[in-house]
Amino acid sequence: xxxxxxxxxxxxxxxxxxxxxxxxxxxxxxxxxxxxxxxxxxxxxxxxxxxxxxxxxxxxxxxxxxxxxxxxxxxxxxxxxxxxxxxxxxxxxxxxxxxxxxxxxxxxxxxxxxxxxxxxxxxxxxxxxxxxxxxxxxxxxxxxxxxxxxxxxxxxxxxxxxxxxxxxxxxxxxxxxxxxxxxxxxxxxxxxxxxxxxxxxxxxxxxxxxxxxxxxxxxxxxxxxxxxxxxxxxxxxxxxxxxxxxxxxxxxxxxxxxxxxxxxxxxxxxxxxxxxxxxxxxxxxxxxxxxxxxxxxxxxxxxxxxxxxxxxxxxxxxxxxxxxxxxxxxxxxxxxxxxxxxxxxxxxxxxxxxxxxxxxxxxxxxxxxxxxxxxxxxxxxxxxxxxxxxxxxxxxxxxxxxxxxxxxxxxxxxxxxxxxxxxxxxxxxxxxxxxxxxxxxxxxxxxxxxxxxxxxxx
Numbered sequence: 001x002x003x004x005x006x007x008x009x010x011x012x013x014x015x016x017x018x019x020x021x022x023x024x025x026x027x028x029x030x031x032x033x034x035x036x037x038x039x040x041x042x043x044x045x046x047x048x049x050x051x052x053x054x055x056x057x058x059x060x061x062x063x064x065x066x067x068x069x070x071x072x073x074x075x076x077x078x079x080x081x082x083x084x085x086x087x088x089x090x091x092x093x094x095x096x097x098x099x100x101x102x103x104x105x106x107x108x109x110x111x112x113x114x115x116x117x118x119x120x121x122x123x124x125x126x127x128x129x130x131x132x133x134x135x136x137x138x139x140x141x142x143x144x145x146x147x148x149x150x151x152x153x154x155x156x157x158x159x160x161x162x163x164x165x166x167x168x169x170x171x172x173x174x175x176x177x178x179x180x181x182x183x184x185x186x187x188x189x190x191x192x193x194x195x196x197x198x199x200x201x202x203x204x205x206x207x208x209x210x211x212x213x214x215x216x217x218x219x220x221x222x223x224x225x226x227x228x229x230x231x232x233x234x235x236x237x238x239x240x241x242x243x244x245x246x247x248x249x250x251x252x253x254x255x256x257x258x259x260x261x262x263x264x265x266x267x268x269x270x271x272x273x274x275x276x277x278x279x280x281x282x283x284x285x286x287x288x289x290x291x292x293x294x295x296x297x298x299x300x301x302x303x304x305x306x307x308x309x310x311x312x313x314x315x316x317x318x319x320x321x322x323x324x325x326x327x328x329x330x331x332x333x334x335x336x337x338x339x340x341x342x343x344x345x346x347x348x349x350x351x352x353x354x355x356x357x358x359x360x361x362x363x364x365x366x367x368x369x370x371x372x373x374x375x376x377x378x379x380x381x382x383x384x385x386x387x388x389x390x391x392x393x394x395x396x397x398x399x400x401x402x403x404x405x406x407x408x409x410x411x412x413x414x415x416x417x418x419x420x421x422x423x424x425x426x427x428x429x430x431x432x433x434x435x436x437x438x439x440x441x442x443x444x445x446x447x448x449x450x451x452x453x454x455x456x457x458x
Contacts, residue, residue, distance in 0.1 A: 003032045006336060007089060007103035008072075009079040009271070011037030011065055012045075013322045014302030015109035016391070017329025018336075023071045025337045033072040034101065036079055036091050038429075040065050043132060044390055046322060047399070049172070052135040052142075053179035053360070054413075055406045060398040062132065067392050075101065079110060080432050081274050081439030084295050088443045092432055100446035105297045105336050108284065109329070110269035112303035112320060113428050114262060121242030123423045126167075126262040129176050134427055136418045138261060142180060143415050145259060146187055150194040160245045160256035162198045167239055168263035169205030171357055174222060176261060177203045178359040181231055187413045201231045202257075204249065205264075206238040213319075214355060218365045221374050225363050238264075262424070266320060268304040270433045280306035280317065288347030290332045299336060301328035301348075311351045322389065323353060356382035 006022065008015050019035050026033070041062035050056040065074060077093035088102045114128030127141075128134050142164065149161040164184070166177040181201045188196035203226065209216070210223045210233065226233050234251065239260070241248040247257045268282045277292055278285040283306035284292060290307065292298040301307060302325040309316040318324045331348040338345050354368040356378070364379035365372075373381060383403070390396050421427045434442065 003029055004104035004340060005032050005034060005102060006105045006107065007101055008033070008035040008107040008109065009037075009089065010109035010111050010269075010302070010304075011035055011039060011042055011074075012109060012111045012302065013042065013325035014111075014329045014332075015107065016042040016063075016065060016068065017326045018107050018109060018301070018333045019069050019072045019329075020391075021330045021333030022336065023069065025333055031105075031340060033069075034075055035065070035069065035072050036075040036077055036089070036101065037065070038076065038078040038094055040074060040076065042068075042391065044322075044386070044395070045130075046171075046389075047386060048129055048132075048135045049175040049179040050358070050360075051132065052129065052138045052176060053183040054139055054411045055179065055360070056399060056402045058132050058136065060395060060402050063391050063395045067394065075099075078429070078432070079271055081434035081436075081442065082106075082108075082271070083439050083443040084275070084298060086440075086443045086447065087297070088446065090434060090439050090442045098442055100443055103297070105339065106299065107332055107336065108271075108292075108298065108300040108304060109302040109325075110271045110304050112266035112268055113270070113430050114424065115265040115267040116262070116424065117264065119239050119242065122239070122260075122262065123425060125242045125244065126260045126424050127420070128262050128424060128428060129172055130266070130428060133418070136416070137420050137427075138176075138180070139183075140415045140418045141259060141420070142184065143187065143413050146184065146191060146194065146413070147415070149198070150191040156256065158195070158198055160258050163200045163202070163255055163257040164259040164261070165202045165204065165239075165247055165255065165257050166261045166263060167204055168265065169203060169207060169210045169233070169235065170263065170265065171211060171355075173203060173205070173261075173263035174211055174226070175358060176263060177201055177231055178226060178229070178363070180261075181229055182360045183411065183413075185229075186411060190413055201229075202234065202255065203231055204234045204237045204239065206236065206250075208236055210235065211357065214357070214365060214367060215372070218367060218372050218374070222357060222359070222365045225359055225365075229363075266303060270430050272304050274433055274436060274439065276436065283317070288349075289335050289345040290328060290348055291335070291345070297339070299332050301325065301332050307348060310347060310349050318348075318350075319352075321352075324350060326389070356385050358382045358386075 044061040077091040081090035145161040303320040356366040366378035
């Protein structure tokens, strides 16, 4: 009898940790592990702003799955449809080919995408900070704007090219604005004839506070650091319209600007919408044991699942953080094995260990175990946390080496010519998912071909 197939969708924090833990818990031959992911690395998202600013190389935050998952089959593609009746997942391989993967147990950890709003021009002129391609393009683009401004004698063109806007005052937006502001400040010294006073950074957020999760004290400290650096932070403000060279804000200002970095929250992977299952603000409703009610053998976790936060109580849902995703991966692995062996499942419970925000240099704010820190102590905690969370020694060594080299030698401010897809949707591949009918047809075709093949073999 063939070993049961455990199919994991997504190679991020949650999916990779689930596979890694399953490798340790399963007995030889007890089950077959398959992980479907369009990338063969786990992206360490918290350090992506440092890739965009050139402090870290892409390899430092791309943790190779094959170094960790030596007993897991890697399927190079993303899930685009699920047929829970047939217990099969349609996967679009990186070649564009659609294949159908049957499962006995399904672990859904497809992550999240940039949350978009109906803002005119956002799709064409905005870019998120959710993957390596976006981070690398942002770096190329920002340096390109400096190059073009330095080569121009038109003041209006210089002003529009040297004004940069980040939308979203959460961790991703604040860290991205902080890191890139340091990049342009340092780069301006290398450009002859470029007036550094024309370089303007804006951070806007519709919320009344910057990073409210940090609390009032640390939030105000972060705001003070950003404004001291010269970043124009506007709270209670959002974007009304974006054009090729202007941005209109809801406070009435029209800014000459050719760079809009959109970090106004995240939304669950569109894969979740293809399932006929209840959701909570787009996230798949799950039990405390990370099972999906009504779908036997299906588990969900990470950014795409509304996991009850029983450590907080009430109706609280675990926030979409790497800290929770990693530990949910461990918990779901234990429960998959328990289901396989007919043992009782255990609920997921984790008390948040705190927050770290790296603003570049010695600037940081952190709250480990509820203790507020600012400056160098906060920076040491933040970087120590990131090193501990990186899952391979190789990634840690690369990261430390990058930090040291950048601190000692600085940056060369070169572009590598990274291309930009035409729209934000194309950048994050959010238009590849199948409808329920298309999924059923693909699965039916697979089942028909498979039955025909068995008949022919007989």
